[in-house]
Amino acid sequence: MQEDFHYYATYCAAFLAGYSHAESLDIAYSAQFVDHCSRTLLAKIKGPSEAATTQLQLELMEARTDRVGLQDITRIWSSFHFLPKDLHAEKGKRCSKLYLSKYRLICGPNGDLVVRTVELAKDKPLQSVGIAMHVLADTWAHMNFAGTPSLVINNTNYVFSELFPDGNGYREKQINFVHKASTPDDLENSIYTNSLYQSSENSIMNLGHGRAGHLPDYSFVRYKYLPAWGEYEEIVKDNPSDYMKAFTQMIFAMKYLRGDIPAFEKNMYDTEAVGPWLGRINEILERRQLIACEDWKAFGEELSGQTVEDYAIDRYFEEYTTSSAEDKEETFLGRFIRGAITHKGMVIDEIYRSGNKLAGKAK
Amino acid sequence: MNIFQRIKKILLALMMILAALIFLVSPADAALLTIIVILALGLAAKGIKDIIFYFRMARHMVGGKLILFQGVLVLDFALLTLSFYNIPKIFMLLYLAGVHAFSGVVEILRAMEARRTVDGPWKLKFAHGVVNIALAAVCMIFISNISIAVLIYSAGLVYSAGVMIFDSFRRTSFVLIE
Secondary structure, three states, X not given: OOHHHHHHHHHHHHHHHOXXXXXXXXXXXXXXXXXOOOHHXXXXXXXXXXXXXXXXXXXXXXXXXXXXXHHHHHHXXXXXXXXXXXXXXXXXXXXXXXXXXXXXXXXXXXXXXXXHHHHHOOOOOHHHHHHHHXXXXXXXXXXXXXXXXOHHHHOOOOOEEEEEEEOOEEEEEEOEEEEOOOOOOEOOOOEEEOOOOOOOOOOHHHOOOHHHOOHHHOOOOEEEEOOOOOOOOOEEEEHHHHHHHHHHHHHHHHHHHHOOOOOOOOOOOOHHHHHHHHHHHHHHHHOOOOOOHHHHHHHHHHHHOOOOOOOOOOOOHHHHHOOOHHHHOOOHHHHHHHHHHHHHHHHHHHHHHOOOOOOOOOO | OOHHHHHHHHXXXXXXXXXXXXXXXOOOHHHHHHHHHHXXXXXXXXXXXXXXXXXXXXXXXXXXXXXXHHHHHHHHHHHHHHHHHHOOHHHHHXXXXXXXXXXXXXXXXXXXXXXXXXXXOOHHHHHHHHHHHHXXXXXXXXXXXXXXXXXXXXXXXXXXXXXXXXXXXXXXXXXXXX
């Protein structure tokens, strides 16, 4: 998912859940900041490096892929972007422990960990709510990929086609992948950028949905492909439908966090809250565009009647850097950092307690 | 490429330069045999690694059998290379020149693919492939004069090593989807 959903759509969901305009902005900023809080950024603001919620391309280029290096990558990506669905999943056939460990890190919605994630944010500052909403939303967009480098899990092949609504069914169009970061995805001709094929199991190119390009990040797209782990069974991914579920599940989760609902349960979506705007939201989700910030922003402003400030990464840097050591904890970023460390620790601990060593042990 | 991959590439290039120097300084049969053995061991290690990876991980993966086939093929090449231990020097050199030419063809194919689908330079890769094939061809033309053929083959090794070292210091194009 991109800024359009993590910032603007999260703002809309928070507002629909009952938060005020200012609170919704804080939640949205925190949700989007998860995609920017790298070690490089933390070093710049003199924050603790263990709070990193993402890695920059340059950091990944230099990342080690030995056991310790892989654990570091897995901690960040599994915790914040590819939350595992089922840490005790079984594979039909007999397989090695290493394979099973990687298989169990496959991301998906409505797992036990997403419930733990939302529950952990209960009675916590808004920054923790934002982090939880980022993680929850990504379980929908990034499902079927794992937050650890793995060829045998995350690879895709030439069986990859885009589906276009056509009458009662869908028309298929083969997707062509290139590896040109400088060229934007060509939506008209279904030419998308993905990461290079690397036969090395632990190559960084095999992290997450790199081999499927940005397709999981676009709300409008429907596609069919063969996941490397799927025993030759095709998966049809319907992003408009999944993104709608993500949106309505975020509203449900935030209503729980506000205390309006007694418990957060799996497979619960607040479809009532979006009822009056269903057509409008579907229209935004289905529009073929690289980024939908403008549409979501207009919708957010229509909902709250307030101006939704654009996301500015450095909005709270000065407050954090100019605060004394004892006051830092209570700054906006101080709370975000605390929330990120707590969430990461919970996920690593759960993965470790399931007998999976790929993320190491929580400190 | 991370720092370890760069160091690995430089070390491989240095080994290639060392092999070329051995050929030039002491073009005895023993030197050629040593290279044959090293090549065979390298191929065998790669083949066995692929086969183990298949049984441990890739057998559950869509298209994973390709890794098994690749492993078996490379291991087969390793055994073939080792079987050249007892043949006359001229055939050993022919085989090595053939391997050099094959790597040139692979390099050209990769360059063509890079031109089509990848950002960044492809011309160096293409030129590397062409020069490799040309050197192998010249080596085969002069195969009757072993000392000249060895000289040409050594020049090819040094050239390839130079390109590898240059490549390892270059900023690499990196497409990663977050």
